[in-house]
Amino acid sequence: MSQNAVRPTPASPTPPGGHLLEVRDLHVEFRTSEGVARVINGVSYHLDPGETLAVLGESGSGKSVTAQAVMGILDTPPAHISSGAILYSGQDLLTLPEAQRRQVRGKEIAMIFQDALSALNPVFPVGWQIGETLRQRLGMSRADARRRSVELMDLVQIPAAAKRLGDHPHQFSGGMRQRVMIAMALAMEPKVLIADEPTTALDVTVQAQIMDLLADLRRDLDMAMILITHDLGVVADVADRIAVMYAGRIVEHADVRSLYRAPAHPYTKGLLNSIPRLDQRGGKLATIRGLPPNLMRIPSGCPFHPRCPYAQQVCVDVVPHDLVLGDGRTSACHFAQEVRDDRAS
Amino acid sequence: MSDFETVAASENQAARRGPSGEPGTPNQVGQPRKPRSLTGDAWRDLRRKPIFWISLILVLLVTAMAAVPGLFTSNNPTDCALSRQHAAPSGGAIFGYDFQGCDTYARAVYGARASLLVGALSALLTGAIALLVGMLAGYFGGWVDAVLSRVIDVVLGIPLLLAAIVLLKRVGSDSATVRVGAVIFVLAVLGWTTAARVVRSSVITAREQDYVAAARMLGAGDGRIMWRHILPNALAPAIVVLTIALGSFIAAEATLSFLGIGLQEPTISWGIDINNGRVHMRESATPLVVPSAFLALTVLAFIMLGDAIRDAFDPKLR
Amino acid sequence: MFRFIVRRLLQMVLAFFGTTLIVYALMFAGQGDPIQALAGERPVTAAQRAYLTEKYHLDATGVGGFFYRYFDYISNLLRGDLGESLTGRSIGDILAAAWPVTIKLALIAIAVAVIFGVTAGVLAGIRRGSIFDNATLLLTLLVLGIPTIVLAPLAQYFLGVKWQVFPPTAGADPGFGALLLPGIVLGSLSLATALRLTRTSVAENLRADYVRTARSKGLPSRRVVSVHVLRNSLIPVITFLGVEVGNLMSGAIITEGVFNIPGVGFNLFRGIRTEDGPLVVGIVSVLVVVYLVANLVVDILYAVLDPRIRYE
Numbered sequence: 020m021s022q023n024a025v026r027p028t029p030a031s032p033t034p035p036g037g038h039l040l041e042v043r044d045l046h047v048e049f050r051t052s053e054g055v056a057r058v059i060n061g062v063s064y065h066l067d068p069g070e071t072l073a074v075l076g077e078s079g080s081g082k083s084v085t086a087q088a089v090m091g092i093l094d095t096p097p098a099h100i101s102s103g104a105i106l107y108s109g110q111d112l113l114t115l116p117e118a119q120r121r122q123v124r125g126k127e128i129a130m131i132f133q134d135a136l137s138a139l140n141p142v143f144p145v146g147w148q149i150g151e152t153l154r155q156r157l158g159m160s161r162a163d164a165r166r167r168s169v170e171l172m173d174l175v176q177i178p179a180a181a182k183r184l185g186d187h188p189h190q191f192s193g194g195m196r197q198r199v200m201i202a203m204a205l206a207m208e209p210k211v212l213i214a215d216e217p218t219t220a221l222d223v224t225v226q227a228q229i230m231d232l233l234a235d236l237r238r239d240l241d242m243a244m245i246l247i248t249h250d251l252g253v254v255a256d257v258a259d260r261i262a263v264m265y266a267g268r269i270v271e272h273a274d275v276r277s278l279y280r281a282p283a284h285p286y287t288k289g290l291l292n293s294i295p296r297l298d299q300r301g302g303k304l305a306t307i308r309g310l311p312p313n314l315m316r317i318p319s320g321c322p323f324h325p326r327c328p329y330a331q332q333v334c335v336d337v338v339p340h341d342l343v344l345g346d347g348r349t350s351a352c353h354f355a356q357e358v359r360d361d362r363a364s
Numbered sequence: 365m366s367d368f369e370t371v372a373a374s375e376n377q378a379a380r381r382g383p384s385g386e387p388g389t390p391n392q393v394g395q396p397r398k399p400r401s402l403t404g405d406a407w408r409d410l411r412r413k414p415i416f417w418i419s420l421i422l423v424l425l426v427t428a429m430a431a432v433p434g435l436f437t438s439n440n441p442t443d444c445a446l447s448r449q450h451a452a453p454s455g456g457a458i459f460g461y462d463f464q465g466c467d468t469y470a471r472a473v474y475g476a477r478a479s480l481l482v483g484a485l486s487a488l489l490t491g492a493i494a495l496l497v498g499m500l501a502g503y504f505g506g507w508v509d510a511v512l513s514r515v516i517d518v519v520l521g522i523p524l525l526l527a528a529i530v531l532l533k534r535v536g537s538d539s540a541t542v543r544v545g546a547v548i549f550v551l552a553v554l555g556w557t558t559a560a561r562v563v564r565s566s567v568i569t570a571r572e573q574d575y576v577a578a579a580r581m582l583g584a585g586d587g588r589i590m591w592r593h594i595l596p597n598a599l600a601p602a603i604v605v606l607t608i609a610l611g612s613f614i615a616a617e618a619t620l621s622f623l624g625i626g627l628q629e630p631t632i633s634w635g636i637d638i639n640n641g642r643v644h645m646r647e648s649a650t651p652l653v654v655p656s657a658f659l660a661l662t663v664l665a666f667i668m669l670g671d672a673i674r675d676a677f678d679p680k681l682r
Numbered sequence: 683m684f685r686f687i688v689r690r691l692l693q694m695v696l697a698f699f700g701t702t703l704i705v706y707a708l709m710f711a712g713q714g715d716p717i718q719a720l721a722g723e724r725p726v727t728a729a730q731r732a733y734l735t736e737k738y739h740l741d742a743t744g745v746g747g748f749f750y751r752y753f754d755y756i757s758n759l760l761r762g763d764l765g766e767s768l769t770g771r772s773i774g775d776i777l778a779a780a781w782p783v784t785i786k787l788a789l790i791a792i793a794v795a796v797i798f799g800v801t802a803g804v805l806a807g808i809r810r811g812s813i814f815d816n817a818t819l820l821l822t823l824l825v826l827g828i829p830t831i832v833l834a835p836l837a838q839y840f841l842g843v844k845w846q847v848f849p850p851t852a853g854a855d856p857g858f859g860a861l862l863l864p865g866i867v868l869g870s871l872s873l874a875t876a877l878r879l880t881r882t883s884v885a886e887n888l889r890a891d892y893v894r895t896a897r898s899k900g901l902p903s904r905r906v907v908s909v910h911v912l913r914n915s916l917i918p919v920i921t922f923l924g925v926e927v928g929n930l931m932s933g934a935i936i937t938e939g940v941f942n943i944p945g946v947g948f949n950l951f952r953g954i955r956t957e958d959g960p961l962v963v964g965i966v967s968v969l970v971v972v973y974l975v976a977n978l979v980v981d982i983l984y985a986v987l988d989p990r991i992r993y994e
Contacts, residue, residue: 092897094889124900137891141990142913152899187989203899415820518700525935526966529954533962615829619936622831624955635831642835642940649839656832664827671823 037109038065039243040089040128040211045103047084047267049314050096056314058084058098060267066211071237071244073254073275075290076264077311082247085264086213089245090130091120107211125152129209133216135196139188145172145199146184152206171202175232194225198232205236212237213245218253230257251294255279260347263287266312266322272341273348283342283350283359285327321353329354406676416672422665426658429473430480439470441632450648462637462651463644472658475634478627479662482547483614487606489552490559490613494602495595497556498563502598503571503590509564520557524616527554532625540631547626551613559605563598570597604674611666618659634659686985694978701970702759706752706963730768734960759967767953767961776949776961777968783856784945787938788930790858790865791872792923799873800919803880807915808907810885818881822874830871834940837867851942864941868934872926879922883915890914917987921980928976931969 047059059081066072074082087093089105091112105112107127112120132138140148149171150164159167165184172180175198188196197217204212214233218226234257237244248254254261254275261278263271263286271284282288289307309326312318318325324334333353341349344359352358410416429436439456444466453460457467501512528550535546570576576593584592620626621635629636634655641652726734758765764773806815825833841863842850848863887893888911896906931946938944939951946965953961 087894090898092894121900121902124898126900130898132891132895134891138895140892140896140910140914142917142988143910151901155905156900189990200895203895206899518697522701526969529950529962530966533954533959611827615831618829619831623935623939623951638831638835642838645835645839646843649844652835652839656836660828660832663829664824667827668823 037106039068039108040066040245041104041106042085042089043104043106045085045088045105046101047081047088047093048099048101050099054315057317058267058314059088060317061103062264062267062269064262064269064272066243066245068210068243069237069241070259071234071246071257073246073248073258073261074264075248075251075254075261077249079311079314080264081267082264083215086130086215086245086247089213090124090128092124092130125156125204125209126207127209128211128213129204129207130213130215131197131200131204131217134220135193135200136188136220138200139196141188144185144187145191149199149203149206152203156207167206168202171205172199174205174236175199175202177202193221194229197221197225197229201229201232201236205240208240209242211243211245213247215247216249217246219248219250226253233257251290263290266317267314268322268351269341269349270323270352271348271350273344273350274346277346277348281359283344283348283355284323284352285329285354285358286323288358289326321351323352329358406673409676410672413672413676415668416676419665419668419672422661423669426476426662426665427480429476431477433473433477436473437467437470439467441466441470441474442630443467450644450651459650459654460648463640463647468651468654471632471637472634472655474632475637475655475658476662478544478631478633479614479617479659482544482551482617482627483610483666485548486551486555486613486617487610489548490556490609491602491606493552493556494559494563494606495598498560498598498602499567499590499594501560502564502567503586503594505568512560513564516557516560519554522554524554525619528616528620529623529625532620538628540627543627543631547617547620550620551616555609555613555616559602559609562601562605566598566601567594570594600677604670604677606670607673608667608670611663611670614666615659615663687982690978690981694974698971698974699756701974702756702967703752706755707748733766755967759971764964764968765960767964768956768958773961773964777946777965780944780946780949783861783943784931784934784938784947786856786858787861787865787868787934787943787945788927790861791869791930792927794866794869795872795876795923795926799876800880800916803877803919804884804907804912804915806877806881807884807888810881815881818877822877825870825874830867830936831940833870834864834867834937837863838940852944854944856943861943864937864943867941868930868937872923872930875926876919876922880915880919883918884911887911887915917984920987921984924976924980924983928973928980931972931976 042062042064045059045062046057049056049058062081062085064072064074074085076082084093084098088098088100089112093100100113103113107123112123115123139145143151146165146168149168150159150161153159153164153167154161168184169180172183177183177195177198183191188199191199197220201217212233217233218229221229230253233244233246236242246254246258258275260272260274262269263278263284265286271278271282271287273283278287279291282291286307289305292305293307307326312322312325318335320336321327321330321334321339324330327334329352331353337353339351339353341351342355343349344355350358437456444461444464446465448461448465449463451457451461451465457469459468459472462468462471497512497516501509501516531550531553532546535543571594576589579589579593617626618633618635618638621628621633622639623635624639626635627633637655638652638659641649641655645652762774764777767773767776802818806812806818809815838850841847849860852860852864888907890911892914893906893911896910897903901910934943934945935947935951938947942948946969950962950965950969952958953965
């Protein structure tokens with residue numbers, strides 16, 4: 020089947036001056052019996068049609084929670100969105116009633132998850148699971164949904180798609196399962212695809228194949244993509260811009276090239292330094308000292324200060340604002356300029 | 365038995381030391397909390413549960429009844445006179461008299477002894493079988509585990525009531541001691557499997573712990589490792605399972621006696637009295653209701669006690 | 683799937699011989715006078731003695747004689763010839779009259795468990811921690827803790843005799859109305875277990891990753907729960923109910939005895955009471971077979987429901 024089977028969606032209607040998707044000052048807390056964990060503390064980012072934004076951070080930095088808030092699939096309770104807005108084509112999704120919110124899911128914004136084995140329902144054949152979206156949301160007949168499911172499985176390059184329609188998720192290899200997930204997400208030709216650590220559970224060789232597939236599909240289907248990952252190596256080839264998250268905030272936001280060349284936040288710098296490089300033989304791999312903060316007890320001032328080599332008294336006392344560094348770059352560090360210009364480390 | 369007691373005692377001490385603050389003190393967000401032991405957590409949890417206290421009091425009450433029935437009634441349960449058949453309450457007989465003219469209340473009080481005796485001894489025997497089989501299967505693994513696990517599967521697949529009927533029909537003797545022994549034996553032989561599975565899995569967990577490997581490297585033999593290191597770990601979960609089992613053994617004894625194949629008169633058993641009361645319920649219901657209530661409350665108390673303790677230790681699925 | 687069924691069938695055949703051997707050995711081996719053992723304390727007439735000796739080949743002795751008699755018993759059992767009870771009635775006829783009643787009763791009990799237990803379990807699982815959840819948990823604990831020998835007579839007394847909501851006993855050929863109360867009593871235990879099982883299973887599955895996936899497809903939450911969550915949650919519940927059908931067919935001894943329902947359990951109850959050995963052996967043997975078949979059906983059902991088992 021050719022990729023023409025999936026019609027590229029026409030360029031999305033973006034209101035003048037607005038973005039396709041915009042998260043504005045989002046705050047999310049988890050209210051548990053142990054206390055309140057402030058998981059997202061004022062995250063803002065945007066996505067324009069056809070571009071790829073990478074959201075980078077350690078586990079617990081809030082990158083997945085933000086994505087789930089965008090999808091509207093946070094488990095409430097314990098999660099509560101305490102303030103903020105999520106605008107899709109200018110419409111605030113958080114104020115929409117659930118019935119309309121549901122219409123956005125899968126059709127406008129779709130999501131693929133980290134571990135396809137648990138993210139797919141174990142008791143239904145994959146063809147049924149892909150077709151379910153088509154039958155339930157688009158009202159397709161059983162036969163049409165089946166035909167279209169085969170097309171989608173061809174599109175994500177699953178060999179002998181028609182024969183594997185009736186197989187269950189556990190009968191697929193890890194990489195093939197992730198392709199099934201992708202096919203399912205693409206069923207309604209969404210304009211935004213959120214990929215939440217799509218390659219983390221896979222072998223290294225398969226990781227590259229899946230990333231290539233995602234990049235190709237994004238281009239061919241003219242989607243915008245949010246790629247959530249903790250792996251800086253994965254994003255360089257695929258992403259246009261990168262947002263680095265730490266303790267529920269975006270600490271640095273830049274285009275890929277400038278960020279790699281001159282990171283303007285000590286945390287980004289630490290992450291970049293901890294990637295093993297071919298030209299760096301022998302010696303110890305750099306690490307970021309300390310541990311990510313407990314979200315019930317976020318440190319005062321800049322949350323990164325206990326681990327930061329640049330920390331001064333001001334970092335303990337004052338919460339840094341986003342410093343605009345030109346070219347649309349921002350960094351939430353009191354010493355952003357110094358860090359950017361400090362090439363020593 | 366000294367090891368059972370020391371383990372239980374040290375757990376109790378841990379439980380008493382465990383809670384760091386007053387019950388109900390809200391945990392202040394942002395302040396580090398003192399680390400607490402599992403037993404400490406469980407005890408904090410238990411203390412706040414009314415069901416735990418109610419069932420504990422009931423268990424103590426029925427135990428006292430079994431030990432010293434004279435405390436609860438001054439009437440003789442076997443002092444029956446047909447002239448008092450279904451007579452109204454009088455004297456110490458607060459629930460009146462049954463078909464045989466016996467004091468309904470006194471019979472219910474004296475019935476506790478047989479029930480508790482059978483329940484407790486079955487549970488002990490069950491515990492012994494379960495610990496032995498579970499420890500052997502869990503500790504040695506391999507073919508020992510394979511064989512014992514199959515045996516567990518087979519015994520678990522036998523319908524309890526049918527098997528008990530077949531087994532107990534073979535007991536020819538009518539001597540009270542023999543019948544009590546037979547019921548205990550039958551219940552234990554058919555009822556040890558669940559506890560054995562629990563012991564087996566906790567032994568497998570304990571076997572993989574570092575301190576067991578360390579003990580082995582220091583030259584400790586299998587017997588010593590099992591006795592000193594593995595047994596204490598398997599005991600707590602086994603005791604919880606056996607508390608619940610004790611309740612169901614009491615129910616099973618009453619059921620068998622009700623059917624006429626368990627204990628037999630002149631032994632006083634709630635099951636026998638319920639069956640007698642049932643036959644004459646149209647004339648008077650109290651001889652049916654009173655032993656029924658005693659039996660139900662006793663079984664419930666043990667099951668709820670075990671359930672509460674298990675919940676406290678295993679908060680995963682509450 | 684085919685190999686799975688064949689393997690399970692072989693296991694069942696083994697279990698059948700093992701269990702019947704145990705039942706047979708327990709009933710007959712090592713007794714002083716096997717005929718008196720069958721008859722209990724009742725006097726045995728010469729005619730009965732002759733019949734039993736011929737029927738069970740009691741003239742052969744020793745281990746060889748035991749196995750000879752055992753295989754004779756097995757072949758009779760497989761041919762459907764269960765012999766006669768001490769009262770001279772054909773046990774096969776007794777069972778043929780009793781089964782329909784027992785099956786009716788078991789179906790009512792299972793219906794009660796499914797309609798109330800599974801429904802309430804799903805609701806409790808969805809609203810875990812709510813008042814409804816806690817109330818049902820406490821109620822089921824009560825039901826599980828009250829033995830049938832308490833529940834059945836008390837229900838009979840209060841609902842049948844005192845307030846007369848239901849007929850207190852069933853007649854010779856009981857209809858639906860007469861079986862309703864016994865069915866509810868019999869089903870209450872299955873109801874409580876099914877409820878707890880469903881609740882735990884639903885609560886666990888609601889937290890599964892595939893639920894998040896289904897929601898992100900934009901499916902209404904009604905469909906997410908009723909199709910995705912239920913299909914997974916009900917696997918253990920259906921398995922349990924299958925085993926329970928097997929249990930109820932054999933385990934209704936008390937309920938049938940108390941309510942005078944002329945089913946299989948009632949006849950077994952009477953056989954025990956009147957010390958009718960052949961009747962007890964005959965019924966127990968058939969029940970063991972029923973139990974084994976029910977377990978086989980459940981295992982196959984499980985494999986049908988959970989594709990992960992099928993291909994192992």
